Amino acid sequence: MSRQHRTVSGTIFDAANYILLGIAAIAAIFPFLYVIAGSFASDAELTERSVFIIPETFTLGAYRFIFSTDTILKSIGVSVFVTVCGTLINLLFTCTMAYPLARRGLMGRNLMLNMIVVTMVFSGGLIPTYLVIRELGMLDSYWALMLPGAINAFNLIIIKNFFQELPMELEEAARIDGCTDIGILWKIVLPLSKPVLATFALFYAVSHWNDFFASLIYLNDPAKWPLQVMLRQIVLLSQAAAGDLASMDPNFVKPPEQSVKMAVIVVGTVPIMLVYPFLQKYFAKGVLIGSVKG
Amino acid sequence: MKQVSAATPSVKQLSRVNRSRHMLSRLRRDKWMYVLLLPGLLYFIVFKYVPMWGALLAFKNYQPFVGFWKSEWVGFEHFRLFFDNPEFTMLLRNTLILSLYNLVFFFPAPIILALLLNEVRLAFYKRVIQTMIYVPHFISMVIVASLTYVFLTTEGGIVNELLLKYTGDKIDFLSSTEWFRPLIILQTIWKECGFGTILFLAALAGVDVEQYEAATVDGAGRWRKLWHITLPAIRSTIVILLILRMGHVLDNGFEQIYLMLNPLNREVAEVFDTYVYMMGITQGAFSYSTAVGLFKAVVGVILVLGTNHLAKRFGQTGIY
Numbered sequence: 001m002s003r004q005h006r007t008v009s010g011t012i013f014d015a016a017n018y019i020l021l022g023i024a025a026i027a028a029i030f031p032f033l034y035v036i037a038g039s040f041a042s043d044a045e046l047t048e049r050s051v052f053i054i055p056e057t058f059t060l061g062a063y064r065f066i067f068s069t070d071t072i073l074k075s076i077g078v079s080v081f082v083t084v085c086g087t088l089i090n091l092l093f094t095c096t097m098a099y100p101l102a103r104r105g106l107m108g109r110n111l112m113l114n115m116i117v118v119t120m121v122f123s124g125g126l127i128p129t130y131l132v133i134r135e136l137g138m139l140d141s142y143w144a145l146m147l148p149g150a151i152n153a154f155n156l157i158i159i160k161n162f163f164q165e166l167p168m169e170l171e172e173a174a175r176i177d178g179c180t181d182i183g184i185l186w187k188i189v190l191p192l193s194k195p196v197l198a199t200f201a202l203f204y205a206v207s208h209w210n211d212f213f214a215s216l217i218y219l220n221d222p223a224k225w226p227l228q229v230m231l232r233q234i235v236l237l238s239q240a241a242a243g244d245l246a247s248m249d250p251n252f253v254k255p256p257e258q259s260v261k262m263a264v265i266v267v268g269t270v271p272i273m274l275v276y277p278f279l280q281k282y283f284a285k286g287v288l289i290g291s292v293k294g
Numbered sequence: 295m296k297q298v299s300a301a302t303p304s305v306k307q308l309s310r311v312n313r314s315r316h317m318l319s320r321l322r323r324d325k326w327m328y329v330l331l332l333p334g335l336l337y338f339i340v341f342k343y344v345p346m347w348g349a350l351l352a353f354k355n356y357q358p359f360v361g362f363w364k365s366e367w368v369g370f371e372h373f374r375l376f377f378d379n380p381e382f383t384m385l386l387r388n389t390l391i392l393s394l395y396n397l398v399f400f401f402p403a404p405i406i407l408a409l410l411l412n413e414v415r416l417a418f419y420k421r422v423i424q425t426m427i428y429v430p431h432f433i434s435m436v437i438v439a440s441l442t443y444v445f446l447t448t449e450g451g452i453v454n455e456l457l458l459k460y461t462g463d464k465i466d467f468l469s470s471t472e473w474f475r476p477l478i479i480l481q482t483i484w485k486e487c488g489f490g491t492i493l494f495l496a497a498l499a500g501v502d503v504e505q506y507e508a509a510t511v512d513g514a515g516r517w518r519k520l521w522h523i524t525l526p527a528i529r530s531t532i533v534i535l536l537i538l539r540m541g542h543v544l545d546n547g548f549e550q551i552y553l554m555l556n557p558l559n560r561e562v563a564e565v566f567d568t569y570v571y572m573m574g575i576t577q578g579a580f581s582y583s584t585a586v587g588l589f590k591a592v593v594g595v596i597l598v599l600g601t602n603h604l605a606k607r608f609g610q611t612g613i614y
Contacts (some may be wrong), residue, residue: 022423024423100328124342124591213549
């Protein structure tokens with residue numbers, strides 16, 4: 001009797017749990033589906049049907065409109081450039097510093113490690129950093145988006161720990177063969193660390209693509225803005241024109257304001273969605289290395 | 295070592311010579327290592343340590359055309375101005391209330407979600423759910439704010455259209471002072487709740503299945519197993535995350551607040567970080583805003599070190 005009772009309540013619990021989790025998962029995804037649908041929808045549909053994820057009338061008007069000028073295209077170009085170059089700089093700086101710090105006998109190693117840890121707890125603050133970058137003449141330059149964050153101290157320590165765990169024998173053998181430390185890093189350590197480097201490259205790349213703060217502070221010239229800043233101008237402030245109606249042919253119906261905004265959001269989200277499968281493959285590993293070793 | 299050096303001066307000198315020769319040879323052996331270190335060290339010095347030195351601006355009256363060195367010292371003048379300013383209480387209150395809301399409403403969310411996920415036995419279903427709930431973590435704060443705007447605007451936003459249809463009234467969420475804090479917490483839950491489950495799920499994966507089987511044999515139900523096996527398995531993770539969270543009560547996340555901030559909700563929305571930005575970058579009060587930033591940084595260090603010490607006392611390795 002009691003056993004029977006338990007299974008019944010257990011089944012009810014399971015069903016409720018599955019439904020609840022399903023709702024949570026849909027809540028995580030729904031805004032994207034709605035915005036994608038809305039970006040293809042017509043004015044009439046947006047006002048008449050409020051909730052939908054498949055538009056009845058399918059129009060590319062919003063996309064034709066936002067790409068009628070090169071404002072969005074140019075800001076995408078900037079974002080791609082900063083993401084690619086910024087990530088390369090991140091990897092270069094992080095690896096070249098992590099490798100020597102992984103060598104236990106290196107003189108001054110502890111001093112340098114302590115110096116790095118201090119920066120994780122204390123920083124000079126926004127204004128002094130801003131003034132340094134201004135003094136270096138980096139305002140309104142893309143260097144200001146790539147150099148001030150070239151090394152993430154947490155990532156550096158995790159990569160250093162990873163290098164430390166690599167088997168020493170290969171390095172010893174290479175050294176006996178007359179390889180320099182730089183050669184060993186390039187020919188042995190880095191190839192052995194490919195999966196870890198891929199993980200951190202993805203993390204760095206996502207943070208560059210998503211970055212808004214650095215551009216807000218260091219770039220005043222609207223012509224240089226990356227996509228995230230453009231997005232804010234168009235969607236939040238309704239200040240920048242996403243497209244130019246005058247350049248379209250006379251029959252072109254102006255797409256609804258909401259659709260245009262949604263289309264811009266979709267454009268800003270698609271790259272993340274494209275790399276998401278890779279992200280998902282690596283991030284759990286990255287988070288866990290960080291939490292165990294950090 | 296100490297005994298040797300204390301024995302006779304000649305031995306002491308000898309060992310010193312030996313040691314410095316040894317050091318030189320080590321330096322020579324590792325010369326390429328130091329070449330490799332150069333860019334990283336330069337980075338930390340230029341972008342981290344020079345600004346730390348520059349924080350001394352807080353005690354000066356910085357004027358751009360006079361320069362850092364020649365600007366006059368004013369001691370704690372800027373700090374006094376800041377503490378006497380009624381804005382100080384507003385900033386402290388806004389910051390602490392947001393942190394408290396975060397602790398009460400956001401903090402438990404990933405734990406509950408992880409516990410629910412842990413009960414799912416269909417591996418496929420679990421994987422699909424996980425794939426979906428991790429997505430928002432990777433989306434930029436600008437997109438999150440944009441989605442919030444598109445959904446909540448009074449000009450054709452889906453939420454207000456529905457409200458109008460069923461209640462006949464619209465709510466101006468985006469410029470309301472009552473809705474600001476709930477909105478921030480909802481955004482945080484939507485963005486980070488799913489991803490936050492990872493640490494707990496990892497801890498739960500380490501639980502030996504035999505424990506559950508033994509408990510079932512002993513007649514323990516679902517709740518007893520949850521209470522006696524599952525929760526103890528993630529207790530230390532919860533305690534550590536809670537303590538670390540305490541160390542960051544003054545950090546509300548600049549981007550999120552800044553994006554949702556507007557003149558209409560400023561009295562509940564402005565926090566230390568956004569205030570520093572406004573006073574310093576937009577209004578050019580460099581010394582004053584440096585003082586505000588320094589105050590926050592110093593309190594932050596004390597909190598982080600204090601809570602980290604606490605974490606260590608709980609038998610964990612701590613972060614620093």
